[in-house]
Amino acid sequence: MGGNTIATPATRVPAASLAQSRAARELGLKRGEFELAVRLGRVRTVPAHDGGRRRVAREEIERVRDTTGFPDSLREHVRAVGTTEGAGLMDITTARFTRLARAGMLTPVRFYLNRYRAVVWLYLAEELREFATAEVNAPLMTGRAPDRMRARLDAGIDLRPRNWRSRHAGHLLGQSADAWERAAAVASLLDPVTVLELVKCPYERGYLNKLRPESTGHGAPDSPSARIAERIMTADDPHEISWLRASLLLSLAEARRLRPAPRPNAGTPVAAHQEPLEPTTYSSGVAPPEPDAAPTGGATGTGEQRPVEAEPPRPSRGLFGWLRRRGA
Structure with missing residues (x-):
């Protein structure tokens, strides 16, 4: 044997x-x-x-x-900078830097909450320099922003959380060893209500919860800071949610073909803490107009959290395909 x-x-x-x-x-x-x-x-x-x-x-x-x-x-x-330092690296004003970041041109690599519980976005200094020196981005560094970009910003759209989640998803999937872990990674980006709706079997929900990626600490559980961080880490745009739902169903179908979720009577106990959490609700943004293709780059800004707006690719393209396109 x-x-x-x-x-x-x-x-x-x-x-x-x-x-x-x-x-x-x-x-x-x-x-x-x-x-x-x-x-x-x-x-x-x-x-x-x-x-x-x-x-x-x-x-x-x-x-x-x-x-x-x-x-x-x-x-x-791995040097990460905020709005002021990032704007200095790119030789632009902090106001222009923030607008570029909110419009999705600069992708955050991290975030934290300051003493006032305001979200502070951090960006890779290396990516900011590459963005600033790319010839294709020259029109965005000076002069008037494109009309569609200005329209989205005037509507209050902020793509920083969405872009961060895209990058975060790539990391989670890169750490996943099998289909069940990939399903758990996708489920971690959806709110509990959606997971409960899509995953009917309590043993499967418990297993996904057990495999759920560890979250970066942002205060004690259920604290105001932790709730703010959870909102950022949870998809809130209708298009993004729809795409992740489809990805979760595809990942679950693949996982079930490989092996069933463990059950207590199968010799692998499922602890009580593995059961899904009580569903909570999150606000979702209004479906946005399709954004312009964002040039390559990554960066930070600060400010109040707003609904994230962006049109994701179709589910049939696959999660890795989307992430490669977002990071291209």
């Missing part, structure tokens, strides 16, 4: 691996810098033996150390 066991490279964990906190210290990175390095694929992680938080292989530490210019080059790749 031992000859029938297949070792899967995606799930094999090297014997020598480090906790992420230890790996960050060995690479000379602060916590936030290390998290960004992982999200951007600069530092690769592997699943933990016990199913806990992902770890970093010793070989990966050595690989990163051997890269040209380490550690300064690594720190520059």
Whole structure:
């Protein structure tokens, strides 16, 4: 029977691996810098033996150390800046920077809440410089904005949360080892009411909840800060929700073909905490006009949270196809 066991490279964990906190210290990175390095694929992680938080292989530490210019080059790749510093890097006013970000031209890489619980967006300095030097973006750096862009901004549309979720989804799917984990990643972007509607089986909902990606800390659970962060991390545009619903159903169909969700009587207990949370509702934005294709780039702004408006690609294109197009 031992000859029938297949070792899967995606799930094999090297014997020598480090906790992420230890790996960050060995690479000379602060916590936030290390998290960004992982999200951007600069530092690769592997699943933990016990199913806990992902770890970093010793070989990966050595690989990163051997890269040209380490550690300064690594720190520059993960350098995130806010509106004021970002505008300075691009040699534009903070007002123009914020308008570009709200219009979806600059993609946030992180966000946090300040002491007043206002959302502060952060952008990769590397991406901002690339955006500013690209010839195709020159008309956006000076002069009058395109009519469609001005119309969306005048309507109060803010694409920063939507763009951040797109980038976040790419990271989650990149960490997923199988179809059930991919389904859980997609479900984490939908509100509980939608998940409850689409996933009728309580064992499947419990399993998805168990596999739900760990969320970045934004205050104690159910605190005002945590609720604001949850709204940002949950799709709120009708088109985006429709597309994610279709993606979840496709991921579930694939997962069910591979294996059923574990049940208590199948030898794999499903704990009570794995049951779905009580449904809550979230406001959703009004269907927007189709946005212009956004030039390449990423960036930050601050401001009140508004509904995110953008027309996503059709479900048949696949989630990775959408993410590749958004990041192109």
